[in-house]
Amino acid sequence: MSEYLVVLTRRSIKWSKLLKGKGKVQKNVKLKRYVRKGIPNEHRGLMWMAASGAQEQLDKNSGYYQTLLGAEHDPKLVETIRTDLNRTFPDNVHFRKTSNPCMQKSLANVLVAYGHHNPAVGYCQGMNFIVGYLLIVTRDEEKSFWLLEALLGRILPDYFSPSMLGLKMDQEVLGELVRLKVPRVSQTMSDNSVTWTLVVSRWFICLYIDVLPVETVLRIWDCLFYEGSKILFRVALTLIRHNEALIQQAQSLPDICQTFKQITAGPFVEDCQTFMQRIFTEPGSLPSTTLTKLRATCRSRIIAEEP
Structure with missing residues (x-):
């Protein structure tokens, strides 16, 4: 780990120079090489959003996530998701009920919103772990929602459909x-x-x-x-x-x-x-x-x- 920390520090300096505070990135050979060598934690959320097209979708659909959260929810979907919350990373400090803030609430919100956004998929076991990781990296519900949409809608289509x-x-x-x-x-x-x-x-x-x-x-x-x-x-x-x-x-x-x-x-x-x-x-x-x-x-x- 001590050796890896040296690598991370070096990569972090290179990434900061490359991005220069820009919120947008252009895909090219150099960027691909940088990504393969690892994105530093502080730039990870930004890069995932930009590279996957999730940021573009968020910008086009401003307020959509909040609308989904505010709509009437299917009680069956909510109950299925609630059952899985305690099983999601029980050893991770962010997902313990005693944590403040506890990520379980955000996890439930993203999964319920996605279930209504894509009723053909609804909720499948496995999605809770994926959203858990997205939340840990982005610390943002709306970004996690659009990253999930990019994964399930474009990068891995039909992985979580009923027929899988x-x-x-x-x-x-x-x-x-x-x-x-x-x-x-x-x-x-x-x-x-x-x-x-x-x-x-x-x-x-x-x-x-x-x-x-x-x-x-x-x-x-x-x-x-x-x-x-x-x-x-x-x-x-x-x-x-x-x-x-x-x-x-x-x-x-x-x-x-x-x-x-x-x-x-x-x-x-x-x-x-x-x-x-x-x-x-x-x-x-x-x-x-x-x-x-x-x-x-x-x-x-x-x-x-x-x-």
Whole structure:
């Protein structure tokens, strides 16, 4: 950590020079390089808002969030959300009922507002953790609402819809990518009849929250908001490829499940600086055209298999 603090201080000075107090940013190669090396905490909210298009939506829809909060709420939705509040980061000081202010109230507000903004999704488990992270970074309900809208509406469409088609599709896509890039792991999965959903659904649905260490997750999200969902595959492929030998040793379904829990802990993922460098080298090239084709194939297959 002491080494990482030196890196953070250096990055912070560079970012302050780059932004020069500007509230707007222009996407370019230099900025992408900066984002991949990590956004300092003090600029993170601003950058996520700008890069994801959330700021643009907030500016276009001034007062919309307050209108949603002021409208009549569906009691069933409110009750479902309320049930999950205490389960959201119970160990985090900001989410304890004794805290002042306690973020549980803001968390409930953002989730209820989003449930009414997008009734097709409403509320799904997993969304509470995502909004919790957004609130910790932005300390702002309205910004968190628009960042959630950017994630669920544009970056990860259909992840949280009732059928969760986007989520199922991307897990299948990961399976195809592993077959192409780490064939021996793919073979181990087939030999033991293990579906990808079984071992990676939590990675994707929680966007690595409570799967990887906090600082590593924030660094992944920096790239997710800037570059899109491709980052989720880069992270998954790096974890799998780096632990290829370990996964191959697994002899049964329980063994494989245990190994996949194991590979998300330890020094490799705790050193977020090195880990983030590896996600852009270890999986090799990952063209958007390849992802688009794989998604179309997997989507058709899932729809065809549904009763």
